[in-house]
Amino acid sequence: MTTEATVTPEPTRAADEHEGGDKSSLITEDQRRALAETRDRIRAEFLYSRENRPRSTGRGIHHCALICADVRTTVDWYQNIAGFPVTVLFENRDLAGSTHFFFDVGAGNHLAFFDLPGVEPGPYQEVLGGLHHLCISVSEEHWHQIKDRLDERGADYMLESGTSIYCTDPDGARIEFIHDPLGRMYGHDTM
Template identity: 30%
Template sequence: MSDSSAMAILLPSTSALLSHKVSHVCISPRVANTQVRKNIAKRVFENGNTRRHLVMTKAQTSLEAVTAESIDDQNDFGVVNLHHVGILCENLERSLDFYQNILGLKINEARPHDKLPYRGAWLWVGSEMIHLMELPNPDPYTGRPEHGGRDRHTCIAIRDVLKLKAILDKAGIPYTLSRSGRPAIFTRDPDTNALEFTQIDSP
């Protein structure tokens, strides 16, 4: 089988790629026309709505690696998306003032507040959430990197970095910009938890 024939078997049509959101592309090495290759093609045909599009390449990696990493789906336990990020805070009201009044996040009132042995709040971030938890923070408050990108951080996708920059300037909250030059801004909440806001294009 020629390389072009293999690509035709394994890749969906252009219209199919445009009509489905592709979550990732899995690059698999080119292998001989063996049962392994037939199994890959069979999986592509049987899973018409799959988000994995296998691409045959000339990468010279071992067949064992291909079997373990690319075509063995026994470890696929069904990741859907990020549900929430837990952030520790010393004072819930102080943190809510920052996340609600500065960042404009809304509380998810449907989440329980009285079933946990500590105070907290759930804040909407798009369709996911931040869970503020009033608990002791094991991280030091001082000696942290100036740039939040070099620290543990939570990244939130936004539409307009310049607008957020103006909000932070008005509130007197320090920040740093992305060192790579991309539209992203880093700041810290009242408990020095690092936050990144990266600008994405409108859909």
């Protein structure tokens, strides 16, 4: 299938750039301009207008699987803080004694975990191919409830752009709760 790419204007500064913090100074302005030019070339080559975009072959995220140190702690956090009900627990086929379990995160999607009895996976690390963060859309009402439950437990978190809560789960994975609806982020369409 051959279709022409439509160049979409560069997003606004707030949506496209890291605002503040140490990461904003890791590269020079010349490097930043070169990266912006590369991004523009990729956009021109691969980003099609909604009308010309090929249909996805996917049907949705069946599940995203993460590793946890303790099943009970993870179930407590995701069910009682995030508000995602655990839907099933069974033995993981890959490791005897390991528990594989799933949470309903809405829209037919699930977040799954398994523990690794006898294996010391080590602490969370930001590495290539690893999880940077998982962003889950929730209603504004539930967003405030999650914030209140984090406050009740004295958990650290960061509020961003008036719609996002960034925190870490019990194993250090970065989780973002956003009350922008699916398909929108900080005033921009993502679909």
